[in-house]
Amino acid sequence: MNETLRSSYQLMRLSWEQNPVKTVIALVLVMGNAVSAPLLALAMKWLTDAAVAGDSGTAAIAGAVVAAFALALLTLGHFAHIAYFELSEINLLTMEQRLIALANGSAGIEHQERPEYADKATVLEQELQQVQDGFYALLALSSLAVAIAMTGVLLALLNPVLLLLPLVAIPPLVAGRRAQLTLDRAREQTAQDTRLAQHFFRLATAAGPAKELRVFRIQDEVRRRHAELWERTTRRLWRAHLRAMLLRTAGQLVFAAGYVAGVLIVVNDAIGGRRSVGDVVLAITLAAQVNQQVAAAVSLLNDLQRIARAFARFDELEEYVRAREPRAADLAAPSRIQDGIRFENLAFRYPGTERMVLEGVDLFLPAGSTVAIVGENGAGKSTLVKLLCRFYEPTAGRIVVDGADLGRIPVTEWRSRIASGFQDFFRFELLARRTVGVGDLAHLEEVPAVEAALERARAGDIATRLPHGLETQLGKTYTDGVELSGGQWQKLALGRAMMREVPLLLVLDEPTSALDAEAEHALFERYAEGARRVGQATGGITVLVSHRFSTVRMADLIIVVAEGKVVEAGPHAALLRNGGLYSELYQLQASAYE
Numbered sequence: 001m002n003e004t005l006r007s008s009y010q011l012m013r014l015s016w017e018q019n020p021v022k023t024v025i026a027l028v029l030v031m032g033n034a035v036s037a038p039l040l041a042l043a044m045k046w047l048t049d050a051a052v053a054g055d056s057g058t059a060a061i062a063g064a065v066v067a068a069f070a071l072a073l074l075t076l077g078h079f080a081h082i083a084y085f086e087l088s089e090i091n092l093l094t095m096e097q098r099l100i101a102l103a104n105g106s107a108g109i110e111h112q113e114r115p116e117y118a119d120k121a122t123v124l125e126q127e128l129q130q131v132q133d134g135f136y137a138l139l140a141l142s143s144l145a146v147a148i149a150m151t152g153v154l155l156a157l158l159n160p161v162l163l164l165l166p167l168v169a170i171p172p173l174v175a176g177r178r179a180q181l182t183l184d185r186a187r188e189q190t191a192q193d194t195r196l197a198q199h200f201f202r203l204a205t206a207a208g209p210a211k212e213l214r215v216f217r218i219q220d221e222v223r224r225r226h227a228e229l230w231e232r233t234t235r236r237l238w239r240a241h242l243r244a245m246l247l248r249t250a251g252q253l254v255f256a257a258g259y260v261a262g263v264l265i266v267v268n269d270a271i272g273g274r275r276s277v278g279d280v281v282l283a284i285t286l287a288a289q290v291n292q293q294v295a296a297a298v299s300l301l302n303d304l305q306r307i308a309r310a311f312a313r314f315d316e317l318e319e320y321v322r323a324r325e326p327r328a329a330d331l332a333a334p335s336r337i338q339d340g341i342r343f344e345n346l347a348f349r350y351p352g353t354e355r356m357v358l359e360g361v362d363l364f365l366p367a368g369s370t371v372a373i374v375g376e377n378g379a380g381k382s383t384l385v386k387l388l389c390r391f392y393e394p395t396a397g398r399i400v401v402d403g404a405d406l407g408r409i410p411v412t413e414w415r416s417r418i419a420s421g422f423q424d425f426f427r428f429e430l431l432a433r434r435t436v437g438v439g440d441l442a443h444l445e446e447v448p449a450v451e452a453a454l455e456r457a458r459a460g461d462i463a464t465r466l467p468h469g470l471e472t473q474l475g476k477t478y479t480d481g482v483e484l485s486g487g488q489w490q491k492l493a494l495g496r497a498m499m500r501e502v503p504l505l506l507v508l509d510e511p512t513s514a515l516d517a518e519a520e521h522a523l524f525e526r527y528a529e530g531a532r533r534v535g536q537a538t539g540g541i542t543v544l545v546s547h548r549f550s551t552v553r554m555a556d557l558i559i560v561v562a563e564g565k566v567v568e569a570g571p572h573a574a575l576l577r578n579g580g581l582y583s584e585l586y587q588l589q590a591s592a593y594e
Contacts, residue, residue: 158266390411
């Protein structure tokens with residue numbers, strides 16, 4: 001209950017911050033709508049007694065009052081809708097923005113790569129839609145409390161025994177809460193299956209996988225798995241809904257018994273001459289209203305409980321992310337690298353796993369150098385890059401820049417001085433100019449800066465291939481958007497990586513994997529030329545990651561990674577003379593092109 005009260009306060013405060021005037025208007029109108037019901041019952045008693053007594057004048061006045069309260073009961077809720085609907089929309093938007101900030105506002109990406117976070121986020125995304133109705137539920141429940149109090153007073157005036165009617169409303173409330181907890185547990189238990197089913201749905205309906213689905217004839221398998229997951233999820237949720245329905249039904253039956261008993265008491269008093277016909281009408285009407293009020297209260301309370309769970313999940317996710325934030329930083333990021341970047345006895349394992357991905361890594365990347373990291377798939381190359389970019393913190397050891405612990409440098413400052421291109425780059429569906437320009441927001445709208453970045457990435461020809469040059473809208477999300485080939489998207493991603501002209505660290509993690517070895521080698525040669533220019537200006541280091549040994553011969557330093565360890569390091573010629581793993585794999589790959 002404390003959780004529900006706290007979330008109700010948060011929801012009311014959120015609405016008040018959006019627009020206090022509309023919040024007050026909505027509350028007054030919903031309150032007026034709720035109290036109209038018991039007042040209508042009282043007016044009907046007045047009208048009935050006047051009619052039975054033959055007092056036509058009083059009956060006419062009472063009839064007008066009945067009509068007024070009936071009109072208020074029918075219309076005030078609709079007018080309230082105008083006020084609270086906009087607030088509900090804004091509340092939903094605010095909560096969605098909060099979820100976006102939660103997903104993207106952290107320094108690292110650990111939470112986004114862990115299944116438990118994904119499961120919680122999946123449930124939360126579904127529950128966010130309840131926030132839109134939550135404000136109305138809060139208003140309605142508040143006004144309903146006032147209406148129930150008025151109804152209780154009127155029932156007490158008829159017969160004090162009737163005050164027990166609200167007590168028989170407790171079983172439906174308890175049963176409703178138990179039912180909601182049952183449903184919440186079922187949603188949490190099916191979150192993973194739901195997420196996987198959504199993945200298969202996107203797989204079966206998106207344009208990207210369509211070719212492979214048809215060529216490999218796996219459409220039926222995708223559909224089968226999607227149906228199997230949804231069937232399993234639906235079956236578990238159906239059982240939970242059935243249990244919830246039985247709980248709620250049992251609670252309502254208890255109240256129904258109390259309702260019948262209350263009406264019989266007043267009817268018995270009327271037969272004995274202790275109550276008027278109007279009192280019987282009032283009792284029947286109020287008892288029916290109590291039934292409706294209890295049903296509405298249970299429903300609204302369930303809505304607020306779901307909202308409470310949504311707020312609680314937000315708090316859980318925020319705590320989950322906050323617990324994985326790096327320690328406080330107390331050093332400024334350097335403006336240039338004088339000495340270099342050093343890995344000191346570095347070890348790392350991904351959270352939630354036991355296997356060390358990197359272990360005992362001792363490296364030195366000299367200032368102004370071009371460094372190539374090579375190794376077979378899964379060797380740990382990309383993990384080194386993630387640590388350099390501060391996506392994760394080392395499990396043991398540390399990375400130092402000119403003697404300063406990288407963990408003590410503010411993440412935002414460090415990342416403002418680095419540039420990167422990744423194999424799994426994102427396809428920003430923006431204007432082509434902005435798709436590249438987001439690599440350096442300060443120069444987002446500067447066409448010359450974008451063109452220069454594309455030239456540095458050897459992708460200057462892409463503008464001539466687009467219908468409207470760099471002003472072409474990209475992506476099929478837009479009606480007039482142009483879909484590009486994989487190679488064209490890759491060129492734009494490389495241009496994005498080149499937007500920062502003199503970064504302290506340029507990381508290229510297999511961004512040219514779609515190219516053949518010769519084309520990749522030529523491109524890396526071009527990058528090495530630019531790296532030397534940057535190195536002379538700022539001591540900046542360029543790190544090239546590739547699983548192709550033959551394409552990185554020009555690097556000043558080649559690091560060979562195998563099974564999470566650095567097994568060799570040195571220039572190309574020295575590594576060949578050593579006759580180690582690099583020489584062996586280099587010769588093996590070179591023979592494939594002969």
